[in-house]
Amino acid sequence: MKKEFVLKRLTPYMGRKKVLLPLALILSGISVCLNIVPFVLVWYIVREVLSAPQLINITDISFYAWLAFTSAIGGIIVYFFALMSSHLAAFRVEVGMQKVGMKKILSMPLGFFDQHSSGKIRKIVNDGAGTTHAFLAHQLPDMAGSIISPIILISLILLVDWRMGLASLVPIILGFITMSFMSSTKGNDFQKQYFDSLEEMSSESVEYVRGIPVVKTFGQSIYSFKRFHGSIFKYKEMVLAFTFLWRKPMSFYTVIMQSAAFFLIPMATFLIGRGGNLPLVLSNFIFYILISPIFTSLLMKSMHFRRNIMIAEQAMDRLDNLLDYPNMNYSKNTENTGSHSLEFKNVSFSYEGSNKRAIDSISFKLNEGETIALVGASGGGKTTIARLAARFWDVDEGEVLVGGANVKDIPKKELMENISFVFQSTKLFKASLRENVVFGKEGLGEEEINQAIDFSQSREIIEDLPNGLDTVMGSKGTYLSGGEQQRIALARAMVKNAPIVLLDEATAFADPENEHLIQKALKKLSHGKTTLIIAHRLTSVQDVDRILVIENGAIAEEGSHADLLDRGGIYRTMWDEYQETVAWKIAAKETIGIGGQNA
Numbered sequence: 001m002k003k004e005f006v007l008k009r010l011t012p013y014m015g016r017k018k019v020l021l022p023l024a025l026i027l028s029g030i031s032v033c034l035n036i037v038p039f040v041l042v043w044y045i046v047r048e049v050l051s052a053p054q055l056i057n058i059t060d061i062s063f064y065a066w067l068a069f070t071s072a073i074g075g076i077i078v079y080f081f082a083l084m085s086s087h088l089a090a091f092r093v094e095v096g097m098q099k100v101g102m103k104k105i106l107s108m109p110l111g112f113f114d115q116h117s118s119g120k121i122r123k124i125v126n127d128g129a130g131t132t133h134a135f136l137a138h139q140l141p142d143m144a145g146s147i148i149s150p151i152i153l154i155s156l157i158l159l160v161d162w163r164m165g166l167a168s169l170v171p172i173i174l175g176f177i178t179m180s181f182m183s184s185t186k187g188n189d190f191q192k193q194y195f196d197s198l199e200e201m202s203s204e205s206v207e208y209v210r211g212i213p214v215v216k217t218f219g220q221s222i223y224s225f226k227r228f229h230g231s232i233f234k235y236k237e238m239v240l241a242f243t244f245l246w247r248k249p250m251s252f253y254t255v256i257m258q259s260a261a262f263f264l265i266p267m268a269t270f271l272i273g274r275g276g277n278l279p280l281v282l283s284n285f286i287f288y289i290l291i292s293p294i295f296t297s298l299l300m301k302s303m304h305f306r307r308n309i310m311i312a313e314q315a316m317d318r319l320d321n322l323l324d325y326p327n328m329n330y331s332k333n334t335e336n337t338g339s340h341s342l343e344f345k346n347v348s349f350s351y352e353g354s355n356k357r358a359i360d361s362i363s364f365k366l367n368e369g370e371t372i373a374l375v376g377a378s379g380g381g382k383t384t385i386a387r388l389a390a391r392f393w394d395v396d397e398g399e400v401l402v403g404g405a406n407v408k409d410i411p412k413k414e415l416m417e418n419i420s421f422v423f424q425s426t427k428l429f430k431a432s433l434r435e436n437v438v439f440g441k442e443g444l445g446e447e448e449i450n451q452a453i454d455f456s457q458s459r460e461i462i463e464d465l466p467n468g469l470d471t472v473m474g475s476k477g478t479y480l481s482g483g484e485q486q487r488i489a490l491a492r493a494m495v496k497n498a499p500i501v502l503l504d505e506a507t508a509f510a511d512p513e514n515e516h517l518i519q520k521a522l523k524k525l526s527h528g529k530t531t532l533i534i535a536h537r538l539t540s541v542q543d544v545d546r547i548l549v550i551e552n553g554a555i556a557e558e559g560s561h562a563d564l565l566d567r568g569g570i571y572r573t574m575w576d577e578y579q580e581t582v583a584w585k586i587a588a589k590e591t592i593g594i595g596g597q598n599a
Contacts, residue, residue, distance in 0.1 A: 006313050007140075010132060013096030020089035021140070027082035028144035034075035036152055038068035039294070043160070043287035050279035082141045090136035094129040101125035101319060109328040111392035115352075123202045124322050128315035135312040142301045149298050157291060161284045167267040168288045171256045172295045178253040197238040201231040257300075260292035328394065330412040339403045340418065340499035340530045342366040342389055347398035349388060358384045360553040361398070368499075371531040373541035375574065376550035382534045385550070386502045389532060390419050402500065420498035422525075424505035426489040428480070433462065434469040437491045444495060455524040456491035457517035458484075483518065490521045501526050504534045538578045547571065 011018055041064045049056060105121065157165035204227055268285045272278055343365040350357050359381050366372045374382040387393065388400055391407045400407045407415060428436050437452060438444050449469070453459055461484050465471040471478055480488065493501065503522060519540055526533075535541050542561045549557035549564070549571050557569050564571035 006135075006309055006316060009316050010093050010136065010312075013093045013100065014089065015092060015096060017089060017092045020085045020092070021136075024082050024085035024089060024140055025144045027078050027085060028141035029148045031075045031079035031082055031141075032145045032148045033152065034071050034078060036149070036156075036294075037071040037075075039287070039290055040156065041065075041068040041071070042290065043283065046286050047280065047283035050283050079141065082144075083137070086140045087137045089140070090133040093136055094133040097129040097132065097319060098125060101129070101322065104323050104325070107327060108325065109393055110390065111387060112325060114387070114392065120200075120202070121322075124318045127202075128319045131315040132312050135308045139305050139308045142305050145298065146301060146305055149294070153291065153294060153298075157288065160287055161271075161281075163271065164264060164267050164284055164288050167263045168260055168292050168295075170263050171259050171292075175253055175257045175296070178249050178256070194238050194242050197231070197235045201228075201235045204228045204231040257296040261289060264288050264292075328391075329408075331409045332411060333409075340368045341401075341403055342500060342530055342532065343399075343401040343404075344385070344388075345399045345401065347388065347395045347400060349384060349393065349395050349397075357396075357553050359388065359395075362553070362555055363398075364548060364555065364558070366530055366532060368530050369528055370546070371526055371533065371544040373533040373535060373544045373547045374550050375535060375538060375541060375547060375571070376556070378536075380550045381553040382550050383504055384553075386423075386504050386532055386534055389500075389502060390421065391415060418498055419500045419502060420493040420496050420525075422486070422489050422493050422501070422503050422522075426482075426485040428473050428485055428488060430472070430474040432467075432470050432472050433465070433488065436473065436488060437469070438495055439492060441495050448495065452491045452494040455494055456487050456521040458487045458491050458521075461487060486518055487521060490518065490525055494521075494525055499529055501529050501531045503531065505536065538575055549574075 007021060011021070014021070045061055045064050048061070102125065105125070154169075157168055264285060268281055271281050344362050347359055347362045348357055349359040362381075362385065364372070374385060376382055388395055389402075389407075391400070394408065402410060402415065402418060429439070434449070437449060453462060453469075461480065462468050465478065473479070503526070522533075522540075531544075533541060533544060541547060545560070546558060547561060547564055548555050549569075551570065557564055557567065557571055559567070565575060
């Protein structure tokens with residue numbers, strides 16, 4: 001499918017300032033014409049001086065000189081206003097793209113953010129808008145010059161002396177052919193790969209830097225750096241390949257575009273030898289020597305323009321791909337949920353691009369105030385179930401019901417007010433701890449905040465910080481470990497006080513001490529609430545009402561802890577293996593302790 005021209009694609013982001021784009025082009029075209037006039041006038045003055053030095057009219061020469069000066073100044077002034085127009089247009093487009101992009105992001109289904117890193121999203125929206133800004137502000141005025149200048153210049157060089165004109169065109173033609181080679185399909189493909197690798201490196205760097213506190217807590221610095229290092233190495237290889245592709249053509253282009261004199265001198269000598277008028281040939285030679293560098297500058301601008309328009313198009317393509325992400329439709333009518341139960345009815349779901357079902361015909365009901373745990377091997381579908389409950393995605397088949405109402409029929413705000421999340425990957429904002437705890441909840445008093453802090457076992461965290469609750473995360477080296485972040489996230493969930501709670505590996509990043517504290521906080525959080533727990537540590541789910549063993553996207557076993565142990569099935573095997581692991585860890589610690597004492 002043929003794409004629209006990039007300027008047409010950018011116009012919708014202009015708002016009421018659409019006139020700025022054509023105005024910048026018109027002013028730039030006028031500027032080009034004014035800037036060529038001095039060269040013609042200088043040629044005319046030189047020709048008059050060389051043809052009849054004894055008949056020089058100083059008044060006429062002075063008039064032409066001032067006219068050339070005025071034209072040059074006029075060209076600069078008009079180009080200034082062209083740049084003003086293009087910059088105003090660029091700022092409007094940049095802001096428009098960021099607004100549209102952020103509006104789209106805010107309407108994305110929650111599952112989108114599981115599949116796209118924050119670094120990648122930021123680069124698509126912010127860097128894409130910045131790229132188009134640079135293109136419009138600095139390259140757009142050159143577009144008019146790239147069209148008008150060649151027409152005027154070629155007409156001039158052929159009218160003054162077509163023979164010397166053809167000689168001066170030889171390096172220009174060779175340079176144009178070289179430039180076309182550099183702008184080939186292969187070059188464009190390299191350009192796309194280059195920006196893809198740059199986007200990947202940017203994404204990995206953001207995620208790595210954000211995860212440094214957790215990485216250091218678990219001593220995984222070298223391992224976690226591998227992905228970031230891999231993206232850097234891939235970017236380096238792409239830059240080298242891109243550079244080597246242009247090395248020889250660019251060297252030839254630079255040399256050939258500076259060689260106009262090597263073609264003009266033989267032609268001037270030939271014309272004089274054939275009886276040409278010496279003063280006229282010399283004046284024409286001077287004219288072509290002056291005019292040839294304009295072609296060099298023009299071709300360079302044209303090359304940069306083509307390159308930057310390609311970059312702008314790729315930035316637009318990335319933003320368009322983001323904007324084309326399918327919307328999730330939410331009901332606008334308030335649905336009476338009746339209760340706070342959670343039910344799956346024959347639910348099946350597959351991730352985009354996968355032929356395998358992540359969830360296959362699952363049915364269960366979590367009654368109001370009841371607690372159910374999902375256990376099973378990694379990749380079995382437990383996290384997918386929790387995310388479908390909160391409508392991260394829409395199911396392929398079946399229904400997810402909250403209080404007897406299909407989640408598709410519940411307005412987003414109402415659905416989110418009824419559900420609290422505490423997932424293994426906790427996000428704290430670069431803001432004060434107070435703002436992180438009360439996020440999304442207005443009008444809270446100090447007593448309610450302090451109660452949530454105490455219930456979440458976060459009091460010691462607050463007391464150890466220099467400014468207590470007003471300590472800004474990320475400032476002056478203030479970071480929390482994974483387990484500490486989980487407790488702050490639990491405090492946030494307690495403040496929200498939603499009737500349905502989804503807990504996905506809430507103790508995943510906790511050390512033994514933090515795990516104990518988080519378990520106490522979880523009991524407080526889930527008390528009297530409809531709770532769905534996902535856990536690998538089976539000791540944390542012994543007291544729940546029911547346990548569902550999830551295997552290959554389906555419910556393999558269901559029952560209480562005691563019932564499942566008596567059956568001797570999958571859960572029993574998991575429990576025995578877990579107990580062996582715990583015993584091994586205890587033995588290993590005791591061995592280390594003895595060794596340390598002996599040392």
